Amino acid sequence: MVTNAIKHVYDNNQKIKELENQIKALKTENDKCLEKIYLSGKTKQGKYSVVTKINTRRVPNPALVVKELGMEEALQYASFQIGKLEKVLSKESLDELCDVTETITRQVIMEE
DSSP states (O other), X not given: OOSOHHHHHHHHHHHHHHHHHHHHHHHHHHHHHHHHHHHHTOOEXXXXXXXXXXXXXXXXXXXXXXXXXXXXXXXXXXXXXXXXXXXXXXXXXXXXXXXXXXXXXXXXXXXX
């Protein structure tokens, strides 16, 4: 039973900060190791390998959509959802109106 709940929360917050620092240090160490792995070109070692996944996300740029469609028509698609815009624009022209971001995730897996 906790007799001083405020102190208990404070102590837990201190532990959380310590764990967050440890996690940050481990992530930094992993990033350095992954950099060495890719510089060496060896992404497989024994039953361990590094898998790279790239996720691309398109977000319509409102100013460019308004410029392309005009204000009146653009307001019909005020949320500028990709699916709806694809119905009135070609994929190529829509790509030009989007801010594209890529997320690269590298994960070490173990084959069984």
